[in-house]
Amino acid sequence: MIGIINYGMGNIKSVGNALNFIGSEYFIIEDEAGFKKADKLILPGVGAFGKAMENLSSRNLVNPLTEAVLTDKKPLLGLCLGMQLLFEDSCEHGFHKGLGFIKGHVLALADEVKNLPVPHMGWNNLRIARENEIFNQEEDNDFYFVHSFYCKCDKAENVLATVDYGVSADVMVKEGNIFGCQFHPEKSQQNGLELMRNFCSL
């Protein structure tokens, strides 16, 4: 069963609705026990990086999450802010340490992008960089984005897809059993549902 991690900042309801629609059973993880029960994990997220890490720590979720993912090797999918949290650190409103599951950093779009509005909001096409288990479609592969910060992997092998928005941002990543996407599959119609279906059937 899929466990959606609740740390007080995700759009849990939208993610749950999408899982219901594709027929995947899920429950909400509130504490350590939830990580034992789940065989796959989703880390959603809408909001600011610093506050998210603070919430994960204050709810004692960091250690059980790390154990489930790094020791028990349970598949994890981070969505939007949930993807950014997988990285080493972020420069959003100061400097904040992340979970560090994937080597790389979270940077500000505004530092790179000129003449385009920030946040990057709306539908955009992916550039698939590497064949993978969750989404490979090369054509008509648009997803819905809302973000002001973006991820940059240290190692090219972690990058599954990028998007061009004044800068090439890593928007779909993988490190072993850990996946992340910057866009919102739960708001991306058929493409998004397909990605979630693929993750759920890993």
Place this chain on the structure above:
Amino acid sequence: MLYIKNGLIVRSEDFSYHQLIGNIVNEAHRYNEWNVDELIYIDISRDEVYDANRDDHKISSFNSHESMLEAIAATCFMPLCFGGGIRTIEQIDYLIKNGADKITLNTGAYENPALIREAAEKYGSQAVVLSIDYKVIDGVPKVFTNFGTTNTEVSLFDWMKEAEGHGAGEFFINAIDRDGKASGYDIANIGKAVESTQIPVVACGGAGDMYDFLDLASETKVSGIAAGNWFHFVERSYPRAKQLLKKNGINVR
């Protein structure tokens, strides 16, 4: 673009005549299958009562905002924008919590511009859409509030400028004169509106056939084009309109 009145979807003309179209969730489901970019729901009920007495027509309606939004969010996997009658930050909290990705303010923002800032600071400007209804009077587009009944005497462009300063993240402008008339979009004023601001403008009012979309998209830098009635009544209207725009080199999804 879907108008909700007393819990059911209606077609609108002149902001005053409303023809019943059907059940909210069935309509949403249909648009979902067409892979539409975004759904905008505006509740134009004049009172807070949701009439559920339409079982004779096999059209069920919803008795509260909550049940309505929940039902929509369970079938729609696209950005959802919800508005109509919003006056307080608590109403906004409630809509976002129940599945809305964005909210639209109209009269509430005009009467209390601080509400725009409050919402933008809490949820980000991208979540705050300012909806403006206007009517062209002596050649000048004037802002109307309260379901298009109150003439504020303020020009569309002045109000847009002010609202942008308060933190609105997107404009949704609707030409009252053209509502339900299928007479084409108000290209001149939409073009001026787009040039007057940095933030995205979505325009509505007047779509009669798919060439109206093409005219507006090729003559202005509008970010989005919305339509309601036409999508309800024409077979495969949505995919056909997109095909036409794509063929003519307009950047659509």
